[in-house]
Amino acid sequence: MKTLFKNIKELLQVRDEHTRFVSGKAMAELPTIKNAFLLVENDIIRDFGPMHDCPNDAAVDQVVHAEGKMMLPTWCDSHTHLVYAGNREGEFVDKIKGLSYQEIAEKGGGILNSAKKVQAITESELYKETKNRLDEIIALGTGAVEIKSGYGLTLEAELKMLSVIKRLKENYNLPIKATFLGAHAVPENFKNNKEGYVDYLISEMIPLVAEAKLADFVDVFCETGYFSVEDTHRILEAGKKHGLSAKIHVNQFTAIGGVQAGVANQALSVDHLEEMRDEDIEALKNTSTMPVALPGCSFFLGIPYTPGRKMIDAGLPLAIATDYNPGSSPSGNMNFVVSAACIKMKLTPEEAINAATINGAYAMGLEKQVGSITKGKLANLILTKPIHSYSFIPYSFGNNQIETVYLNGVEVV
Numbered sequence: 001m002k003t004l005f006k007n008i009k010e011l012l013q014v015r016d017e018h019t020r021f022v023s024g025k026a027m028a029e030l031p032t033i034k035n036a037f038l039l040v041e042n043d044i045i046r047d048f049g050p051m052h053d054c055p056n057d058a059a060v061d062q063v064v065h066a067e068g069k070m071m072l073p074t075w076c077d078s079h080t081h082l083v084y085a086g087n088r089e090g091e092f093v094d095k096i097k098g099l100s101y102q103e104i105a106e107k108g109g110g111i112l113n114s115a116k117k118v119q120a121i122t123e124s125e126l127y128k129e130t131k132n133r134l135d136e137i138i139a140l141g142t143g144a145v146e147i148k149s150g151y152g153l154t155l156e157a158e159l160k161m162l163s164v165i166k167r168l169k170e171n172y173n174l175p176i177k178a179t180f181l182g183a184h185a186v187p188e189n190f191k192n193n194k195e196g197y198v199d200y201l202i203s204e205m206i207p208l209v210a211e212a213k214l215a216d217f218v219d220v221f222c223e224t225g226y227f228s229v230e231d232t233h234r235i236l237e238a239g240k241k242h243g244l245s246a247k248i249h250v251n252q253f254t255a256i257g258g259v260q261a262g263v264a265n266q267a268l269s270v271d272h273l274e275e276m277r278d279e280d281i282e283a284l285k286n287t288s289t290m291p292v293a294l295p296g297c298s299f300f301l302g303i304p305y306t307p308g309r310k311m312i313d314a315g316l317p318l319a320i321a322t323d324y325n326p327g328s329s330p331s332g333n334m335n336f337v338v339s340a341a342c343i344k345m346k347l348t349p350e351e352a353i354n355a356a357t358i359n360g361a362y363a364m365g366l367e368k369q370v371g372s373i374t375k376g377k378l379a380n381l382i383l384t385k386p387i388h389s390y391s392f393i394p395y396s397f398g399n400n401q402i403e404t405v406y407l408n409g410v411e412v413v
């Protein structure tokens with residue numbers, strides 16, 4: 001099956017296969033081709049270029065006329081908690097009335113509230129709820145996603161969450177990566193015995209999850225009141241021993257050395273970074289660890305935005321993701337995240353699009369499959385409505401400029 005897209009107004013994020021991610025000044029460059037064609041063969045981008053090199057219509061099965069429209073790779077959302085039960089709308093109102101994230105957690109809300117709900121629900125109900133969210137984000141242009149466990153906090157409930165992710169991997173034709181986040185909070189039954197829970201994670205849960213091949217990565221919420229830097233080192237080392245590389249939650253509320261712990265353990269990414277000291281920025285220089293900002297969380301909780309401008313100016317790469325979860329970012333809209341990165345973090349549209357595509361792909365180990373318009377990569381593509389320039393995507397915040405989404409070359413939205 002061959003599909004030929006013709007007269008694309010501008011084809012965005014055109015890269016060769018050697019680009020793994022972009023950093024510093026290079027983030028300001030978004031390579032494009034104006035008045036372009038793109039040829040998809042089965043699930044793969046086979047060819048593309050300026051219209052004067054366009055192949056003959058007779059050689060293909062289907063032609064799509066894309067006059068006035070932009071084409072770009074689908075968004076790569078490298079940090080989500082898509083698997084959860086119910087929601088936390090009650091806490092939302094508490095938050096409006098002035099309670100902080102920590103105060104809500106102390107009142108019985110927060111992660112432990114979601115854990116109760118996940119423990120109580122059947123796997124098939126949990127699958128249904130999660131599937132709806134996945135359909136929702138695909139319609140918003142996401143074509144590769146990382147999904148975490150971490151609302152189970154018992155072996156049984158964590159396995160339930162990971163099994164849901166496994167079923168999604170089987171039933172959907174987009175790349176999905178699973179992350180084991182058993183160290184999301186200390187569960188009720190280990191209250192006052194955090195060490196005991198960390199021991200249990202290391203000796204029982206991580207080996208089992210890895211053995212069952214239910215996770216690609218391991219994660220820790222390294223934060224005051226949750227897991228310390230020392231706990232983080234221990235858990236990441238255990239993950240590494242079992243073949244799970246690290247993607248961790250650090251510096252959301254306090255900077256306690258989580259960035260350094262991530263870098264020391266060759267984390268693929270360190271995520272959140274709302275509180276960044278100069279030494280945290282220094283620690284990320286010349287490493288293979290991708291910093292990931294989650295502006296939807298800053299927006300929703302009213303906490304600082306990751307100093308993305310400062311980090312890029314210091315030469316770092318940056319990825320952006322939604323953090324879709326019921327407590328701190330109940331939205332999986334990457335288009336909004338791209339807008340917020342521009343408006344609140346002062347990224348240019350080029351930088352924000354790089355952060356949401358090629359750098360997001362790298363942050364989940366998928367840079368060889370997705371994240372750019374590259375020959376041989378998956379044909380996971382967004383075709384926009386007719387728009388004047390790509391800056392219109394972040395500019396028109398909260399509106400949807402997407403007309404069609406293709407996964408593996410097939411129109412899904």
Ligand code: NIG
Nearest residue numbers: 110111221323325326327328
């Ligand atoms: O990434 N900070 C830790 N985990 C999630 C929020 C969890 C929750 O509140 O349910 C986050 O923001």
Ligand code: FE
Nearest residue numbers: 079081249323
């Ligand atoms: Fe998160």
